[in-house]
Amino acid sequence: MKTYDFQSSNAFVELFEIAPYASGTLDGLCFAVKDNIDIRDRFTSYGSKPWREAHPRAAYNAVCVEQLLMAGARCVGKTIADEFTYSLDGESYFYGTPVNPRAPDRIPGGSSSGSASAVACGLVDFALGTDCGGSIRIPASLCGVFGMRPSLHRISEAGVLPFAPSVSTVGVLAQNLPILRQTMRVLLRSHDVAVPPVKNIYLVKEAFALADPAIQNALSECITHLGNFPNVTVASVSLRDITGLDVSLKSCNEDALRILQTAEVANAIGGWIQENRPEQGPNFQAGYRNVEQFDRSTMSDALNLCEALFSRVAAFTQPGDIFCYPTAPVLAPKKGTLTGSNLNSVLDYYDRTMAVTSFAGVARLPEITIPLAQVNGIPVGLSLTAGHYQDEFLLDASLHLWGSQPVGLDLCSVTT
């Protein structure tokens, strides 16, 4: 892998140094912050230069930033976010495309594109991101780093620009599991309560079926590894087994998550966009047209379906249970291919990817992606997901399952 520095990674909007405010469990670690999260005396762009120019500098640090500084970590800069964080591709019209160092001709994924790139390039120990329909998990998986979306709203969102409150969370991308665990425990304010041992690992059938065959193959050794733990049962389940409902992952996305996202994004930025008609990139413009033309009367059914899925998944999930599936069903697409002239590629990327990410989204679950495999050198992540509020269990379980292995892209590789 070629090495990249702070400039050549193109991961950063701005570089600076904020020394830790105190000493703590994150002493010695350095981090970057996605550019939709406030840092005092600096602009927050939300991925849009017109937004950045129209708004004053932040008066205060976001609470999550302050937690990290108080725990001993050092902040080194703000990372590029997709425009209004409304994208999974990471090709910013305003700020360019952060490097995906293991596959430099491919996109890093978004919307926490710069955070994933900064971690993948080895420039920071970890980075803050936000995730609604996969904005942490997808770039982490495509760039081959660790990433966690926690249970919905377990981390304070004060000082984080609002997006879609029914689904959006703050989370972390990191170099390895111990750093991810340590950092998340600061943000989650975890206490030393006992977590159960891993009992059942449920492979979510539809999520595997949605994945490219090369990804299924690349992950097969990892699944075998999971079967080798004593007292751990590995079993395949369908979404129907889990929820008792005749529902697909495609429907989780199209009939719940995407409708809520579309409706709530309009609440967050629609007024400002109507009032200011700011310059927009072509991809955002195309996506935002859906927001403007959206029929909000579909929202009630989407809210109801989302709540039903949440409560059914919660009722199914017992202490010690984990769901497992490929984080992204596709390899990182080549740069420049997700454009209006390749509409089928765009739809395939978003439809399949968000079908998979919508599971944790609608069920408000914590999910960790682990960079366990590769296809021709292109990273492939495996996701572990636990019950609502079982974030500490999920972190410990991930370490238990992969901590004694040389976790990273060397473990399971397939060359096609």
Next chain:
Amino acid sequence: MKTYDFQSSNAFVELFEIAPYASGTLDGLCFAVKDNIDIRDRFTSYGSKPWREAHPRAAYNAVCVEQLLMAGARCVGKTIADEFTYSLDGESYFYGTPVNPRAPDRIPGGSSSGSASAVACGLVDFALGTDCGGSIRIPASLCGVFGMRPSLHRISEAGVLPFAPSVSTVGVLAQNLPILRQTMRVLLRSHDVAVPPVKNIYLVKEAFALADPAIQNALSECITHLGNFPNVTVASVSLRDITGLDVSLKSCNEDALRILQTAEVANAIGGWIQENRPEQGPNFQAGYRNVEQFDRSTMSDALNLCEALFSRVAAFTQPGDIFCYPTAPVLAPKKGTLTGSNLNSVLDYYDRTMAVTSFAGVARLPEITIPLAQVNGIPVGLSLTAGHYQDEFLLDASLHLWGSQPVGLDLCSVTT
């Protein structure tokens, strides 16, 4: 009780009519909306005229407003909120003081002051409010109406101006328990899942001890009533019994809730206030001085304490358990008495009231206040609180415990 109309109640910022978008379980009901919640094509003032003048009309309805309109309810106006919703008194510098119809010489309580007044005056069936440190529960209790703060973030906050995300929620004030239940079930998107029977009612000792003796006396018949249900145990517990921690309600407030509120309010409005230096009422100005002078390094400990309290309360609470205590430890103060020249009265009102409200606040619990008593005609509310996400149980339990009684101010009255 003297009757008040839409004008004389002084509950409303603006009157209008939005017909239901569809027919549903709220057919025939009309509601009002607190003025920090967006209604399409109308200004949202956040309780501040300068804010109202500086911001465009809302482009979309808040999601919660749309849920109610889709379920058959009719919207009739926006209600007065305290300045930036940062108050519990309901005396707005910009919009005046909504009437507390049962005690017209007294404050209605805030910050959902207009919503409480509109319901108490019988002008609407229910009203939307928001609650961080008691902004639904306190005005509901002081005005003698029903009010519910749900589990943290169970209702979508899209289109609701942010306040303190670690504690703030959207909720409802209503004429009676069936309307409260029906409305909350729409917003919570409740499904027909079985709820447990009421098993234990825990009277929270410190909350009773903080209450004026007249309030304790006024509620004693209600407590006796709770003891008459077969298979229901009524027992007094201390916060130490519940949490295993050597902590008081005063500390829940002063060392957790108020610190988080102060820190996060700064994130929400600090930048705008620094940039614009808007006209402010004297009470807000005095309160906001604390925000500006606040030492944010205290936040980490407050976040940790809040999380510890949340997880300890969650571990204690079993299916069927309810906590019970006076909603407000004081009677509604006389109008005009909560000013800088009466600093001791102000401190006593806020310190005692928020000590009680902080219990559900830090533990993210749903709480319902029921107008069960009076002292010399001045309303007194009793609160029932259930475990995290046990909102549907709490609604059904409240109906079970009080539904067959003539719930309201006639039940338990004490004249001193």
